[in-house]
Amino acid sequence: MKAGPSQEEIRRHNLGTLLRHVHIDGALSRAVLADRMGLNRSTILGLVSDLASAGLVREELPRDTGRAGRPSLVVRSEHDRAYVLAFDVGVDRLTAARVGLGGVFLDRREAALSAGHRGVGEVTEVLAGFAGELTDSARPGTVCVGVGAAVRGLVREPDGLVRAAFHFDWEDEEFGEDLTRRLDLGLPVAVGNEASLGALAEHLRGAGTGCQELLYLHGDIGIGGGVISGGRLLGGDAGYGGEVGHLVVNPRGGRPCGCGARGCLEAEAGERALLEGARRDPSATGREAVRAVVEAADRGDIAARAALHDVGDWLGIGVASLVNVLNPRTVVFGGTLREVFLGAAAQIRSRINTHALTPAREHLRLRVGELGDNAALIGAAELAFSRILDGPLEALAHAGPTPEPRGRR
Amino acid sequence: MKAGPSQEEIRRHNLGTLLRHVHIDGALSRAVLADRMGLNRSTILGLVSDLASAGLVREELPRDTGRAGRPSLVVRSEHDRAYVLAFDVGVDRLTAARVGLGGVFLDRREAALSAGHRGVGEVTEVLAGFAGELTDSARPGTVCVGVGAAVRGLVREPDGLVRAAFHFDWEDEEFGEDLTRRLDLGLPVAVGNEASLGALAEHLRGAGTGCQELLYLHGDIGIGGGVISGGRLLGGDAGYGGEVGHLVVNPRGGRPCGCGARGCLEAEAGERALLEGARRDPSATGREAVRAVVEAADRGDIAARAALHDVGDWLGIGVASLVNVLNPRTVVFGGTLREVFLGAAAQIRSRINTHALTPAREHLRLRVGELGDNAALIGAAELAFSRILDGPLEALAHAGPTPEPRGRR
CATH class of the missing domain: 3.30.420.40 (ATPase, nucleotide binding domain)
Structure with missing residues (x-):
């Protein structure tokens, strides 16, 4: 039991909120962040410094201010330090992407999905193969902080059981658990309905911003x-x-x-x-x-x-x-x-x-x-980013050291 | 600008949350409150003490514990210190009530509403008359901390403009502002749609608890x-x-x-x-x-x-x-x-x-x-209680001294 939120909890919350702002909105000055978060500039400075030390953000000159004089630095998320894996189980194709902070697509795989090969086992096997390729191609020093997947079916919260996917003949399939097991990344796969994730994506990064x-x-x-x-x-x-x-x-x-x-x-x-x-x-x-x-x-x-x-x-x-x-x-x-x-x-x-x-x-x-055909995939990535946006330093610590690419093991 | 929530803000939030628990759930022991709010017992003791000094809660022996031994005290809201006025503009009747903390109906007025007398001015006049009677009957030392009204129409947030009430032939009527003016209590009337407020009431105090x-x-x-x-x-x-x-x-x-x-x-x-x-x-x-x-x-x-x-x-x-x-x-x-x-x-x-x-x-x-025919009225009362549940001591201070009954002026 505790007497209100601790300083540490407040700091974690603030770190997450700051990272969320630059993750969604791109480069923002410290002054804008201070204003949005209702915090003073020295607090913002401390938060930015912590996130920069962790490699999650950097400060740089804005690309083009359109104003004369010395421009203020802006805070930008580092898309190459922490990434998520996002999957979309489409009607006729499987898509996977490695997505960096800021929603930057770093790498991508895709395969056609024919009608005879829509079993859960077959699907998760292909996705796990993609995941291996995508993590192998990641730069050393980068870490995977979350995994999200979109499926065309009714998905139970919070465990990702796919109750019914009419066009796949799936019924009560443990898709999320199966994929988590096959990926073996020490991270649970967050599963969502594709249209719900599409809604989330258009809300955060598309027509509904x-x-x-x-x-x-x-x-x-x-x-x-x-x-x-x-x-x-x-x-x-x-x-x-x-x-x-x-x-x-x-x-x-x-x-x-x-x-x-x-x-x-x-x-x-x-x-x-x-x-x-x-x-x-x-x-x-x-x-x-x-x-x-x-x-x-x-x-x-x-x-x-x-x-x-x-x-x-x-x-x-x-x-x-x-x-x-x-x-x-x-x-x-x-x-x-x-x-x-x-x-x-x-x-x-x-x-x-x-x-x-x-x-x-x-x-x-x-x-x-x-967002076209990428809406569900972008939404799956945002679902996967939830953890690092809730507690950036904890998520990095949990992700542990970068695994060696499999070829070198 | 500030560096996170201040101690004062945290305390206000905690006072409101504690009051909300006993307002909705009735008598609760300090141990249960500590558990629900994630606070330690000494913090709860301090909060209860503040609210008790303001006359908003009291501690007493539980009515019947069904257990042997000395029972723990329970915290209960005082329904006679702070009250709200709630109105329901029904299809064929007008209802008004004075409702104390804990949702206790302290007094009530009702009048039939005939088809020819549904103009906004006529309705607010009747309601203002009820309000006068209800505040007059309040015990000295009690204060009105909010006013809520339910109407059968589309109500615009946050100003309470009634955009359309088909069964009343109301269109863009400034019902909330008109009633606020007539009541002259220094409190804005919060207006809501009757079925939305019925939903709120059944959620808080009825079939959907x-x-x-x-x-x-x-x-x-x-x-x-x-x-x-x-x-x-x-x-x-x-x-x-x-x-x-x-x-x-x-x-x-x-x-x-x-x-x-x-x-x-x-x-x-x-x-x-x-x-x-x-x-x-x-x-x-x-x-x-x-x-x-x-x-x-x-x-x-x-x-x-x-x-x-x-x-x-x-x-x-x-x-x-x-x-x-x-x-x-x-x-x-x-x-x-x-x-x-x-x-x-x-x-x-x-x-x-x-x-x-x-x-x-x-x-x-x-x-x-x-909740039967009282659902909308109860919902209107809950809408009116929002202010005191957001900041109990501030709402009391804002309510000021109890007005003398009109007869004695």
């Missing part, structure tokens, strides 16, 4: 989503929050959905509905297929126009419902919903105007994702 | 709602969050809604839909009318059964959508939805089972509200 109330919708073979409320990811009771693809928009006579129900937003406005409506081959999914429908609609193809109109209708109705319940400031359309939004914005807006309450929608911004 | 992820649905002439996420009320960008009555469940061919759209949950599952479906006089709304339909359905009245079945269907579909998006632990049915839930629970559950994802619903609890 600075916005504390954000709704993210992600389209690929299904429709996923993530809600940022009060600046935090809304996980709900066990981490399953944000499944906007299973908002019921057409319960009576709607299309069957992969989840077993009917009339879900995903069933009415997902890729399959669009491609079928446009009389395309519904098995040829993905961004190119969606883009082809949007382009055909632009050229006047009647089936494509009708399909895009319908999908825009359902999407607008779904977003309107969510605007009434969540009152977000920004809605971001990511994945293939980016293309759908660009092709059906008028229809989507019209439905929102009909169905969302005026006060709830009057300051609403509709945006397309800025 | 201890639950950090709660969805509350409130039925009266419409359907309102409130979402507790991470233990906090989800307000969204401007405070309009939680409007679950305008979730779109039947967009194609649905019933017209008061908001101007079609197929909202409120239109399909609200009182009017139930009464019309049961072939009752739809103008005779309210709890008795709803209860009569449920009882008629119980007796086998075919129209009543069909109406209750339909309403249960839509309600279940709406809740399923919300479960997928929010992953709440508990759903609470309040207002007249209490009666609807009791009459249609099987139908509601069946639709949730069909439309909500298994992981999101497997630990879901469906409950009826425990």
Whole structure:
């Protein structure tokens, strides 16, 4: 038991907060940091000095101030001292990256994922192989401080059990534990739903930067989503929050959905509905297929126009419902919903105007994702950075010495 | 600028936190408080002593420990030193209460509100009259530390402008400012949406006690709602969050809604839909009318059964959508939805089972509200208590000396 937070706890918190500011916002002067954190400059100086000694930040001249006179130094995160590993288990590809502080992609691996090879064991084996290559390529003296992974399924907090991934036929798979074991880095793999992590990424580094109330919708073979409320990811009771693809928009006579129900937003406005409506081959999914429908609609193809109109209708109705319940400031359309939004914005807006309450929608911004196919991977990296941003020096100490590259062992 | 929180800030925070514990949970021993707050016993002793000197808590023997031996003293809030005024602008009545720390109702006023007298000026005049009577009846030495009001409309944060109250024909009404002016207590009136405040009340003192992820649905002439996420009320960008009555469940061919759209949950599952479906006089709304339909359905009245079945269907579909998006632990049915839930629970559950994802619903609890028609009033009181729970001694100092009852001036 203790009498309030100790000096040490306050210092750890302040170190983490300072590192978070430069990690997210890039180079910041000490004066700006002092102002943002409500601390005096000598305290900031001490914190910067500690982080610089640990190799996590450096001070340097700003790149271009645009002002005359001697510019102030800025504090910048060192992207080459502490890194995380981030993984994205996509519908048809596996991606891995080594990401440095500041969100800098240092190295990257990718492999196609064919339908017959989506077992958890096969997936984690490929990812572990990537991890070995990525850590081998790290400069000596750099350390891995976290691992994060995005999966297209319902992920239980806090243990990363994948309860259901409809498009993978996964059910209650111990993906997080399995990957942790295979990587053997002494760090637990933090697992999150891909659309929730996409929401986090667009909130921190994309179309929703600075916005504390954000709704993210992600389209690929299904429709996923993530809600940022009060600046935090809304996980709900066990981490399953944000499944906007299973908002019921057409319960009576709607299309069957992969989840077993009917009339879900995903069933009415997902890729399959669009491609079928446009009389395309519904098995040829993905961004190119969606883009082809949007382009055909632009050229006047009647089936494509009708399909895009319908999908825009359902999407607008779904977003309107969510605007009434969540009152977000920004809605971001990511994945293939980016293309759908660009092709059906008028229809989507019209439905929102009909169905969302005026006060709830009057300051609403509709945006397309800025991070493209990297959103989930960037979100996984941010999940992995949590530990070092909570206690920078402790995370470094825990990470221990840099392992020798495997070739030299 | 400062170097971290000062001792004074830490102490203020700790005083507020301790007061909040006994305010919400009733009598607690110092040992329990020390454990909950992570502070040592001598710090707790000092905090209790400060609060006791201010007259906000007292220490006493527990009422019944059920154990042999000398029992430990417990700390209890004094409900007669600091109070708040709480108002509820209901569909057909105005309610006001003087509420002491610990949520104790000390006094109460109520008046019917007829359709022709729902102007903001008329409403605030009645409420100000109640406030005068309630403060006059307060014991000398007690002080008013906050005022809160619940209204059936979309309330803008933080200024309490009522943007729209469909059932009152209010639009952009400065209700909060008007009431603040009329009360002239030197305290701003904090205004909230009635269902959001009902959610807060059921979360703190009702069916959702201890639950950090709660969805509350409130039925009266419409359907309102409130979402507790991470233990906090989800307000969204401007405070309009939680409007679950305008979730779109039947967009194609649905019933017209008061908001101007079609197929909202409120239109399909609200009182009017139930009464019309049961072939009752739809103008005779309210709890008795709803209860009569449920009882008629119980007796086998075919129209009543069909109406209750339909309403249960839509309600279940709406809740399923919300479960997928929010992953709440508990759903609470309040207002007249209490009666609807009791009459249609099987139908509601069946639709949730069909439309909500298994992981999101497997630990879901469906409950009826425990606070009845007082939910919004209790929530308004809790809103008004925020200030004293943030800084107890500062709030008392700000409240100043007890005003003399008006009769004695």
